[in-house]
Amino acid sequence: DQQVKQNSPSLSVQEGRISILNxxxxxxxxxxxxxxxxxxxEGPTFLISISxxxxxxxxxxxxxxxxxxxxxxxLHIVPSQPGDSAVYFCAARSYNNNDMRFGxxxxxxxxx
Amino acid sequence: xxxxxxxxxxxxxxxxxxxxLQCAQDMNHNSMYxxxxxPGMGLxxxxxxxxxxxxxxxxxxxxxxxxxxxxxxxxxxxxxAAPSQTSVYFCASSPSGGGKLFFGSGTQLxxx
Numbered sequence: 001d002q003q004v005k006q007n008s009p010s011l012s013v014q015e016g017r018i019s020i021l022n023x024x025x026x027x028x029x030x031x032x033x034x035x036x037x038x039x040x041x042e043g044p045t046f047l048i049s050i051s052x053x054x055x056x057x058x059x060x061x062x063x064x065x066x067x068x069x070x071x072x073x074x075l076h077i078v079p080s081q082p083g084d085s086a087v088y089f090c091a092a093r094s095y096n097n098n099d100m101r102f103g104x105x106x107x108x109x110x111x112x
Numbered sequence: 113x114x115x116x117x118x119x120x121x122x123x124x125x126x127x128x129x130x131x132x133l134q135c136a137q138d139m140n141h142n143s144m145y146x147x148x149x150x151p152g153m154g155l156x157x158x159x160x161x162x163x164x165x166x167x168x169x170x171x172x173x174x175x176x177x178x179x180x181x182x183x184x185x186x187x188x189x190x191x192x193a194a195p196s197q198t199s200v201y202f203c204a205s206s207p208s209g210g211g212k213l214f215f216g217s218g219t220q221l222x223x224x
Contacts, residue, residue: 004154034212043116043202043215044155089154098143098162099170100213102154 003027004092006103014111019077021106023090026071030092030101035064035075038087038105047088048075080110114138116216118203124222125193133188133219135203143206144186145170145213146178148199155202161186193223 005024013019021035031052036044050057050064050073057064063076077084090103116137125131137144142163147155157170161180175197177189186205190197200220204213 002154006154009152036215041217043204043217044213045215046212049212091155098145098160098168099157100145101171102147102156104152104154 002104003030004090004101004103006088006090006106008106009104010107010109012109012111013080015082016079019075019080019084019108019110021075021077021088021090021108023073023075023103024071025073025092025101027092027094027101028071029094031095032093033064033066033073034091034100035062036089036091036102038089044089077108080108082110082112084108085110116203116205116214118201118216118219120219121217122220124224125190126224127194129193129223130189130191131193132190133201133203133221134185135187135216136185137203137205137214138184139205139207139214140183141205141207141214142183143208144180145204145206146176146186146188147202147204147215148172149202149218150199158188158201193221195223197221198223 034049035047037047038044066073087105089105093100119134145160146158159178161167164183203216
């Protein structure tokens with residue numbers, strides 16, 4: 001039972017354009033959402049997070065949007081750079097719960 | 113600057129063999145986790161330890177055991193390896209149960 005879904009296995013964008021990665025969840029108890037970035041042969045690294053009391057969080061070129069009614073979140077990268085090419089995982093958990101659930105990941109390729 | 117260290121990085125086992133994956137963190141984190149990553153499945157939680165002296169099952173615990181040896185170390189044991197356990201294993205830690213995770217670089221395990 002996959003409670004966090006990333007329906008696009010891959011995404012390709014041109015350098016300088018916007019990248020939008022999407023994530024859907026089914027568990028209404030989730031109240032903390034995170035995005036992780038993973039390069040080959042490395043572990044995932046934390047990118048940005050958002051709690052359910054917000055609908056937007058920004059950190060430099062990265063913005064996460066949360067739509068609780070639709071159980072949907074998205075990660076926007078503007079402008080996209082070749083170094084952003086990686087696999088991006090969406091993750092979610094409920095408050096103070098150790099069981100963080102991950103999506104299957106989206107492979108982003110940014111072309112120069 | 114080590115963070116989370118996993119050993120070994122690669123391992124090949126025959127069906128029925130046993131082995132232990134080691135993990136250590138130097139960030140004084142309370143919580144530690146073991147995940148496995150499979151294609152199309154994202155990362156799935158095997159076991160976690162919310163604090164020294166406690167361990168709990170995650171989403172996919174069957175076929176595994178864990179030991180929280182002390183605050184720094186959390187090991188994962190496969191008693192009788194099966195081909196279905198071929199995967200990439202990640203150890204992670206967090207300051208507490210509700211925060212972001214810091215991952216090691218992974219162990220690629222093949223069971224023949």
